[in-house]
Amino acid sequence: MxxxxxxxxxxxxxxxxxxxxxxxxxxxxxxxxxxxxxxxxxxxxxxxxxxxxxxxxxxxxxxxxxxxxxxxxxxxxxxxxxxxxxxxxxxxxxxxxxxxxxxxxxxxxxxxxxxxxxxxxxxxxxxxxxxxxxxxxxxxxxxxxxxxxxxxxxxxxxxxxxxxxxxxxxxxxxxxxxxxxxxxxxxxxxxxxxxxxxxxxxxxxxxxxxxxxxxxxxxxxxxxxxxxxxxxxxxxxxxxxxxxxxxxxxxxxxxxxxxxxxxxxxxxxxxxxxxxxxxxxxxxxxxxxxxxxxxxxxxxxxxxxxNLIAIDNTVTENSTSLVSNESTGSYQWYNCDTDSSINGATSQTFTPTTDGNYAVEVSNGSCAEISDCVSFTVLSIEEFTSNELRIYPNPVASILKVENYLEADLRITINDISGKEINIINSSLPNINVDFSSLPKGVYFINFITERKSSSYKIVKE
The missing domain is CATH 3.40.630.10 (Zn peptidases)
Structure with missing residues (x-):
């Protein structure tokens, strides 16, 4: 024994x-x-x-x-x-x-x-x-x-x-x-x-x-x-x-x-x-x-x-994303329906693109915990119009400019072609600069999200 x-x-x-x-x-x-x-x-x-x-x-x-x-x-x-x-x-x-x-x-x-x-x-x-x-x-x-x-x-x-x-x-x-x-x-x-x-x-x-x-x-x-x-x-x-x-x-x-x-x-x-x-x-x-x-x-x-080790493995759900409540450590999001990890989904916040059940594994040193699976429904919400949001230039060499005409409280995420989340920006400024200069050449997706609207754009970095 x-x-x-x-x-x-x-x-x-x-x-x-x-x-x-x-x-x-x-x-x-x-x-x-x-x-x-x-x-x-x-x-x-x-x-x-x-x-x-x-x-x-x-x-x-x-x-x-x-x-x-x-x-x-x-x-x-x-x-x-x-x-x-x-x-x-x-x-x-x-x-x-x-x-x-x-x-x-x-x-x-x-x-x-x-x-x-x-x-x-x-x-x-x-x-x-x-x-x-x-x-x-x-x-x-x-x-x-x-x-x-x-x-x-x-x-x-x-x-x-x-x-x-x-x-x-x-x-x-x-x-x-x-x-x-x-x-x-x-x-x-x-x-x-x-x-x-x-x-x-x-x-x-x-x-x-x-x-x-x-x-x-x-x-x-x-x-x-x-x-x-x-x-x-x-x-x-x-x-x-x-x-x-x-x-x-x-x-x-x-x-x-x-x-x-x-x-x-x-x-x-x-x-x-x-x-x-x-x-x-x-x-x-x-x-x-x-x-x-x-x-x-x-x-x-x-x-x-x-003696419990302090890791918060709970998840907060909002209208557009899931957020791990543990503020430190590393993260991996999982699709519970396929029992598999989601490639590139390694940030504290995860924005599902399809309906499903999702969980996050939070690791801190030698310890890791996984949240309960959370059922998430992707809302069918209205897209931004050209009078509300404009992005340019596309293709972009360095700085992508965003004109936020209504000064909406935007959550901006950038994903590579595989879906991996590269960056997250939160801003309500009328003019926002998104820096692409350090990213390799290729295709990216930039997503703009508010409580009522959501739009996604394909960006070519040259």
Whole structure:
């Protein structure tokens, strides 16, 4: 496992695809509908697309959960920036491990995890809820550049002795034979996060447990979670349980001297699902708003500790162009419909010439992020008349003169014959000089754009 991780450090290319900039932005992206769908698919209450076909996960009992393993693997492999591996630890046990490498301190590791095996059919709360939360957090955080490494781990065979987590914890702590102990700074385990005794979706106490013990820096994790609760707005009431339970996967990291906590519904106040370990544990009993709050909490904690790198990958759209909101770095615009880069479109501003969906990749040092695809419609607007705009001489040897009779607020772009943007000028002066002297001989296009009008002219540089 350690050898693969080090190889990943060497060969990973950082590429991100989303649009959140602050931790609150990221929290706002947690999608309750996504959580509900994954719970129903993992519990077998709805069919799921697996291996390209609609299939039903009939159960997740460790001896018959290969379909669930593939479901989780495919969901994580569909995300950017994740190296996903299946860790086989015995003849039937399979952990699914997804690593998002930190760009600055890849050796600093934060793990968020849940077990995916069950004891019988359905088992929506135990623990399809935890699995759904981990995948949803990965969906959002995998789009961001981070300083430290995040590992999203889904354990197998928890229900028969915490075997998957135990194997992994022993491997990363192993210092024999020249191995180096992995620098895991925190483990947050999500086990049963969907039941609150109040009617689902109604106001109530929203108690949840943070199970912790004074092992390594586990108490610090607890304090950091409480600080997140006080920093942002949550509808949650934490119950700190110390000494916390050892009956879930986090305890196997305690055994190896690592810092870890459990986050889950409140067994401490006897507010756990009454259908624990039965086939009556169904999605209809999940309090989705409550579960969403817990998912946001762990996401916010993880994003804070991973330390987001500040790149603004959002896009502003106006009537004629798309503008990257990141003011520094390099840019590459993409046509989302053809999944290809646009030749020469490497400026902060991009003016599409055809309707379509477009995105921009912003690079800054070792980190790059891509915006969401933005749907853009090229407006059919009126062209300038000869009484409003005049350009001369054409062909041009040096200076192209523009007479802006109405003193309109013009955005002027110059493109070469391939479409590459050469220059941008913004002016409302009545007389504008456009310098072509440094450009090679050839054909160019000069575009004049206002909110209401647009004209393009072919210019020959001689």
């Amino acid at each position: 350690r050898t693969k991780f080090l190889s990943f450090i060497v060969f990973l290319v950082v590429l991100n695809v989303a649009n959140a900039q602050s931790i609150q932005d990221l929290m706002d992206q947690v999608n309750t509908a996504n959580l509900e769908t994954m719970i129903k698919e993992l519990s077998g209450e709805e069919v799921a697309l697996i291996n390209g076909t609609n299939q039903t996960i009939t159960n997740r009992i460790h001896s018959n959960n290969d379909l669930a393993t593939t479901y989780i693997q495919e969901h994580l492999e569909a995300l950017p920036n994740l190296n996903v591996e299946i860790q086989n630890f015995n003849s039937t046990g399979k952990n699914v491990i997804a690593t998002q490498l930190g760009t600055t301190n890849p050796q600093n590791i934060y793990i968020i995890c849940a077990h995916y095996d069950s004891v019988t059919t359905y088992c929506a709360d135990d623990n399809a809820t935890g699995v759904a939360a981990i995948i949803e957090i990965a969906r959002i955080l995998s789009t961001q550049c981070i300083d430290n490494t995040i590992i999203y781990a889904l354990w197998d065979e928890e229900e028969i002795g915490l075997l998957g987590a135990n194997y992994y914890a022993q491997q990363v702590a192993d210092e024999t034979g020249g191995n180096t102990r992995d620098n895991i700074l925190a483990v947050v385990n999500m086990d049963m996060i969907g039941y609150d005794g109040d009617a689902p979706g109604t106001a109530g106490d929203n108690d949840f447990d943070i199970d912790v013990r004074n092992i390594a820096n586990s108490l610090t994790i607890k304090d950091e979670l409480l600080n997140i609760l006080n920093t942002y707005t949550f509808d949650l009431n934490p119950i700190v349980v110390d000494p916390g339970t050892t009956a879930s996967d986090h305890s196997r990291f305690w055994n190896q001297g690592y810092s870890a906590v459990l986050v889950g519904e409140s067994w401490e106040t006897n507010d756990q699902t009454p259908d624990y370990h039965t086939s009556n544990d169904r999605s209809e009993d999940i309090d989705l708003p409550y579960m969403t709050e817990l998912t946001k909490l762990v996401l916010a904690y993880t994003a804070t500790e991973a």
